[in-house]
Amino acid sequence: MEQEERDNVVPFAPKDEVEPIENIELVDTHTHLNDDKFADDVPDAVARARAAGVRRCINMGDTLASSKKAVELAHAYEGLFAGVGIHPEEARELTADDDAQLAAWAEDEKVVCIGEIGLDYYWVKDEPTRELQRKIFIHQLDLARQLHLPVCIHDRDAHADTLAILKKEGQGIPTVLHCYSGSVEMAREFLKLGCYLGTDGPLTFKNASKLLNVIRDMPLGRLLVETDAPYMAPVPMRGKRNEPAFVRFIAERVAELRSMTLADVARATTTNAEAIYPRLRRAEKR
Numbered sequence: 001m002e003q004e005e006r007d008n009v010v011p012f013a014p015k016d017e018v019e020p021i022e023n024i025e026l027v028d029t030h031t032h033l034n035d036d037k038f039a040d041d042v043p044d045a046v047a048r049a050r051a052a053g054v055r056r057c058i059n060m061g062d063t064l065a066s067s068k069k070a071v072e073l074a075h076a077y078e079g080l081f082a083g084v085g086i087h088p089e090e091a092r093e094l095t096a097d098d099d100a101q102l103a104a105w106a107e108d109e110k111v112v113c114i115g116e117i118g119l120d121y122y123w124v125k126d127e128p129t130r131e132l133q134r135k136i137f138i139h140q141l142d143l144a145r146q147l148h149l150p151v152c153i154h155d156r157d158a159h160a161d162t163l164a165i166l167k168k169e170g171q172g173i174p175t176v177l178h179c180y181s182g183s184v185e186m187a188r189e190f191l192k193l194g195c196y197l198g199t200d201g202p203l204t205f206k207n208a209s210k211l212l213n214v215i216r217d218m219p220l221g222r223l224l225v226e227t228d229a230p231y232m233a234p235v236p237m238r239g240k241r242n243e244p245a246f247v248r249f250i251a252e253r254v255a256e257l258r259s260m261t262l263a264d265v266a267r268a269t270t271t272n273a274e275a276i277y278p279r280l281r282r283a284e285k286r
Helices: 042-051 064-076 096-106 127-147 159-169 184-192 209-217 244-258 262-276 278-285
Strands: 026-031 054-060 080-084 111-120 151-156 175-178 196-199 223-225
Touching: 026 175, 026 223, 026 244, 026 262, 042 054, 042 244, 054 064, 054 111, 054 244, 064 080, 064 096, 080 096, 096 111, 096 127, 111 127, 111 159, 111 175, 111 278, 127 151, 127 159, 151 159, 159 184, 184 196, 184 209, 196 209, 209 244, 223 244, 223 262, 244 262, 262 278
Parallel strands: 026 054, 054 080, 080 111, 111 151, 151 175, 175 196, 196 223
Antiparallel strands: none
8 A cells, every 4th residue: 555545634525506417428538447457347437437437547557467457448348548657666678579569569549659668766776776777767758759659647755766767768758757746846847848747636635735735836838647546545535545536526625726616627537637648638539
């Protein structure tokens, strides 16, 4: 369980009066219905998401096996899409066959990005493993450039190295910083590179003061909402398994912080999702 799962939370609740669900369309830009915790109820989770106004979801891969599952789900359910890649906690030397498999999936119009990839120094403390993470991160950035796909980045306690690598190796690659957890100042540096920032459950947590300032300060045109389900369920669903339907609570929190309506946040973040992940838009028009 993530450290955030044990944190206390603020007594935040959605507004009593919100726009009817039929007027809201949200995109959960980062979730994991391909996780084993959804093995028995993907159809129900998808149905609940649609009922909550979440029309599209991107299931991110973290291994080749979970990437394969993400692609399979994308073809099994309307509105589901996939990211394919190797998570930093799963970092290993990639073979030519691995690259070929990722490239083959990239040809699929329902695969919207290479992800999730990046760096995680929270769990990994030894320098040799961190160096391997950096090597595989750079490798997958290069692969994304060759495949003309955006990237979705996991950056935990590795902001400086992530920024440095993106400045040197990520030029020209459309980039999302998933579950952004850095400072306002660091956010501004990523935004200068053209990055989009994803926010999820921690935005509703008691210890979210730094993140609240990021969400207030950043341009709305670079913001995405996500769940990272099944992890980090937002208030008021703390203690439950997270799922895409709960992205509505993230959007409501954004609306509150920026003095906007839920409908306006939904429109803006959906437009942003389609901008950074063009295949979301193209697939919807088919």
